[in-house]
Amino acid sequence: MVSTSSQTLVNGRATAQVxxxxxxxxxxxxxxxxxxxxxxxxxxxxxHLDKLKEDCRRLGLACPPPAVWEQDLGRLxxxxxxxxxxxxxxxxxxxxxxxxPHSQSTRIVTVWPHEHAPLSEEGITARVCHLRLGHQPAxxxxxxxxxxxxxxARAEWQDADIREGILLDQPGQxxxxxxxxxxxxxxxxxxxxxxxxxxxxGVARARLMAAATRAGYRVEETELxxxxxxxxxxLFFTNSLILLWRVARLENRxxxxxxxxxxxxxxxxx
Amino acid sequence: MVSTSSQTLVNGRATAQVxxxxxxxxxxxxxxxxxxxxxxxxxxxxxHLDKLKEDCRRLGLACPPPAVWEQDLGRLxxxxxxxxxxxxxxxxxxxxxxxxPHSQSTRIVTVWPHEHAPLSEEGITARVCHLRLGHQPAxxxxxxxxxxxxxxARAEWQDADIREGILLDQPGQxxxxxxxxxxxxxxxxxxxxxxxxxxxxGVARARLMAAATRAGYRVEETELxxxxxxxxxxLFFTNSLILLWRVARLENRxxxxxxxxxxxxxxxxx
Numbered sequence: 001m002v003s004t005s006s007q008t009l010v011n012g013r014a015t016a017q018v019x020x021x022x023x024x025x026x027x028x029x030x031x032x033x034x035x036x037x038x039x040x041x042x043x044x045x046x047x048h049l050d051k052l053k054e055d056c057r058r059l060g061l062a063c064p065p066p067a068v069w070e071q072d073l074g075r076l077x078x079x080x081x082x083x084x085x086x087x088x089x090x091x092x093x094x095x096x097x098x099x100x101p102h103s104q105s106t107r108i109v110t111v112w113p114h115e116h117a118p119l120s121e122e123g124i125t126a127r128v129c130h131l132r133l134g135h136q137p138a139x140x141x142x143x144x145x146x147x148x149x150x151x152x153a154r155a156e157w158q159d160a161d162i163r164e165g166i167l168l169d170q171p172g173q174x175x176x177x178x179x180x181x182x183x184x185x186x187x188x189x190x191x192x193x194x195x196x197x198x199x200x201x202g203v204a205r206a207r208l209m210a211a212a213t214r215a216g217y218r219v220e221e222t223e224l225x226x227x228x229x230x231x232x233x234x235l236f237f238t239n240s241l242i243l244l245w246r247v248a249r250l251e252n253r254x255x256x257x258x259x260x261x262x263x264x265x266x267x268x269x270x
Numbered sequence: 271m272v273s274t275s276s277q278t279l280v281n282g283r284a285t286a287q288v289x290x291x292x293x294x295x296x297x298x299x300x301x302x303x304x305x306x307x308x309x310x311x312x313x314x315x316x317x318h319l320d321k322l323k324e325d326c327r328r329l330g331l332a333c334p335p336p337a338v339w340e341q342d343l344g345r346l347x348x349x350x351x352x353x354x355x356x357x358x359x360x361x362x363x364x365x366x367x368x369x370x371p372h373s374q375s376t377r378i379v380t381v382w383p384h385e386h387a388p389l390s391e392e393g394i395t396a397r398v399c400h401l402r403l404g405h406q407p408a409x410x411x412x413x414x415x416x417x418x419x420x421x422x423a424r425a426e427w428q429d430a431d432i433r434e435g436i437l438l439d440q441p442g443q444x445x446x447x448x449x450x451x452x453x454x455x456x457x458x459x460x461x462x463x464x465x466x467x468x469x470x471x472g473v474a475r476a477r478l479m480a481a482a483t484r485a486g487y488r489v490e491e492t493e494l495x496x497x498x499x500x501x502x503x504x505l506f507f508t509n510s511l512i513l514l515w516r517v518a519r520l521e522n523r524x525x526x527x528x529x530x531x532x533x534x535x536x537x538x539x540x
Contacts, residue, residue, distance in 0.1 A: 006364075008290050017287035018295060020278050020378050025288060025359070027417035028298030034365070059418070060425060083365065089295070090421075094276075095304070095353065095382065097417065097424035097449055108290050112365065134404030134468070135440055138422055146416035147297035147367065148329070151360075152408055154367035155330060170405055179367055198404070 008110045009072050022106055024089030027097065028145035030106075031055040033203075036116065036241050037082035042073065044240060047203045052086060055142045061090055062105045072109045079113035083241060089145070116241065119265045123248025123255065124163040126237070128226065129153040129178065133169045133198040141201040153178045163245065164237050166229065169198055174224040180239040181205035184232035185260050189218045191228070204238040204268060211267040217260075234258050243268045278380045279342050292376055294359030297367065298415035300376075301325040303473075306386060306511050307352035312343065314510060317473045322356060325412045331360055332375045342379045349383035353511060359415070386511065389535050393518025393525065394433040396507070398496065399423040399448065403439045403468040411471040423448045433515065434507050436499065439468055444494040450509040451475035454502035455530050459488045461498070474508040474538060481537040487530075504528050513538045 008016045023029035033052050036043045049066050056063035069086060078084075087108040093100045131153040139146070153165055164177045174193050176182045181202045183192045190212050195201045213219050229235060234255060235247040246261040248254060278286045293299035303322050306313045319336050326333035339356060348354075357378040363370045401423040409416070423435055434447045444463050446452045451472045453462045460482050465471045483489050499505060504525060505517040516531040518524060 006291070010290055016290050018290045020280055020286050020288045021276070021380065022295065023421075025292065025295040025357075025415065026302075027421050028415050029418060029421050032296075059422070085365065087295075095355065097420045099421060099425050101428075110291065131408055134406035136404035136419065138401055139418060144418055145295065145298050146418045148299060148409060148414055148416045149406065150367045151293075151297050151299050151369060152329070155369050158371075 006110055006112045007076050008108065009075065010108050011106060012072055012075070014075075018106060018108065019092040021092050021094070022089055023091060023093050024087065024106060024145055028147075029059070029099075030061065030087060030089030030145045031059060031143055032085060032087040032145060033143065034240060035084040035086070037078055037084055037111070038116070040078045040080050042078070042084050044203050044207065047207065048086070048240070051143070051203055052088065055144065056088055058139070058142050059144065060099065061088055062103070063088055064105065064107050068107070069109070072107070076109065076111050078111060081115055082111060082113045085110045087145070119243075119262065120245060123246040123258070125161055125249040126164045126166060126177075126247050127157060127162050128251055129156055129165040129167050131156065131167070132172070133167055133175050135169060135197040137197055140198050141195045143200045150178050166250070167199070168226065172225065174226060174229055175199040177237045180237035180242065180245070183208065183236050183238060184224070184229060185234040186228070186232045189220055190264075191220045191222055191224060193224050194221045202239050204240050204243065208238055208244070208264060208268055211270070212264065215267060234261055236261055236264070238268065276380055276382045277346050278378065279345065280378050281376060282342055282345075284345075288376060288378065289362040291362050291364070292359055293361060293363050294357065294376060294415055298417075299329070299369075300357060300359030300415045301329060301331065301413055302355060302357040302415060303413065304510060305354040305356070307348055307354055307381070308386070310348045310350050312348070312354050314473050314477065317477065318356070318510070321413070321473055322358065325414065326358055328409070328412050329414065330369065331358055332373070333358055334375065334377050338377070339379070342377070346379065346381050348381060351385055352381055352383045355380045357415070389513075389532065390515060393516040393528070395431055395519040396434045396436060396447075396517050397427060397432050398521055399426055399435040399437050401426065401437070402442070403437055403445050405439060405467040407467055410468050411465045413470045420448050436496075436520070437469070438496065442495065444496060444499055445469040447507045450507035450512065450515070453478065453506050453508060454494070454499060455504040456498070456502045459490055460534075461490045461492055461494060463494050464491045472509050474510050474513065478508055478514070478534060478538055481540070482534060485537060504531055506531055506534070508538065
């Protein structure tokens with residue numbers, strides 16, 4: 001049986017409720033992952049669990065082991081095509097920022113059915129966001145639950161034709177997309193912003209960098225300006241759900257027939 | 271009857287549970303207030319509701335009107351001495367950073383019994399935190415649910431004798447305490463950091479600035495360095511629960527008999 005609406009487990013129990021005093025809600029004290037489900041199976045499972053564990057380590061959170069997550073998934077009806085969200089919080093606790101010495105993490109698994117779009121031949125329209133990300137090296141790269149900057153940036157537009165926004169940091173360096181990472185192809189090199197001051201380092205980004213390197217592309221993590229973005233030969237966003245979106249239009253700039261986007265999409269889709 | 275443990279209402283219902291898909295948990299998409307209860311009544315009620323409304327406006331959140339909060343409080347057993355937390359989130363929603371066009375806010379009220387300490391004659395011990403706050407003018411001053419910086423800063427020490435930590439921003443300017451605002455008394459002036467780039471502008475801070483101005487003190491919101499802090503004649507933290515804590519020791523610096531702390535505490539306690 002395939003469910004048509006979301007299903008949720010909290011600490012392995014079939015419930016859509018969490019404690020009102022969970023630190024995930026009180027302070028955004030936790031991390032999460034969003035995975036693509038294809039053919040009834042979560043994609044890039046090992047990489048996502050590795051990243052979840054690493055993000056938990058960054059916050060000093062206990063991360064449930066893979067077997068526990070796999071047991072949870074086994075109890076849900078995974079749709080043929082869908083999305084899984086895994087969340088770990090520092091659990092229920094009384095008031096106060098100090099992490100309790102013996103906190104019990106809360107784990108939440110939610111599954112939604114979702115039709116993943118095929119590679120867009122014509123490419124997408126994007127914009128540049130006004131909101132600029134603050135620098136916080138202690139949290140840079142981590143997909144934590146403090147996502148108000150992303151919420152405010154995404155709230156800047158309602159036009160459904162605009163599919164993604166580019167985020168800069170306070171000094172004006174390019175960081176990525178609101179819900180994705182950004183790559184540009186320029187002068188025979190694949191370039192993506194370094195994420196040591198802010199931004200989220202996605203699993204799709206890591207996979208694309210590794211696969212492209214193996215395939216012989218020159219790949220660079222570097223500082224990038226908006227000028228570099230407009231000067232690029234090709235531009236694309238990646239995340240675990242969309243895989244890769246080629247940008248056809250960004251503000252007043254448009255790009256013609258792509259050369260490498262299709263090949264890179266295939267590297268990710270493999 | 272006075273309860274000895276916490277009591278919670280979610281949207282007016284007596285439950286300690288919220289939806290696992292509430293955006294307050296998914297993204298920290300919400301704001302909160304922490305109030306002191308004295309003599310069975312919440313202190314500075316009007317100011318706290320004004321600040322809650324203003325913080326909701328900053329995030330584009332619908333804020334429940336005062337009558338709704340008052341109805342909630344009327345249904346709880348307020349302890350003689352305690353704490354109330356009010357939380358507003360953007361409510362339950364499907365995946366995605368975009369705020370839903372017709373979101374229904376979630377409101378949460380929790381009450382705890384708590385004995386408030388009297389003014390500490392001897393003063394407290396404080397430290398300087400390693401974590402430095404990132405600049406985010408779009409969120410500066412707002413008491414939102416994205417509090418991981420405070421959690422990480424508070425996790426830096428376990429020594430129960432250290433009651434509070436001082437937070438600097440990335441360039442090294444002083445912002446405040448981990449859970450409080452900071453004031454210093456120097457050369458006959460009461461000085462507190464400007465909060466236009468980061469930090470939380472507390473109700474106790476606003477009240478103290480207004481009351482001290484009325485009482486004839488010179489009050490300044492300004493840029494402050496750690497050098498200014500060490501050079502101060504007196505130093506204190508304020509928030510709605512502690513009211514005012516005088517600092518007796520900060521790292522290797524200590525302060526002797528205070529001159530204005532008692533008078534300022536009385537201004538706040540009035």
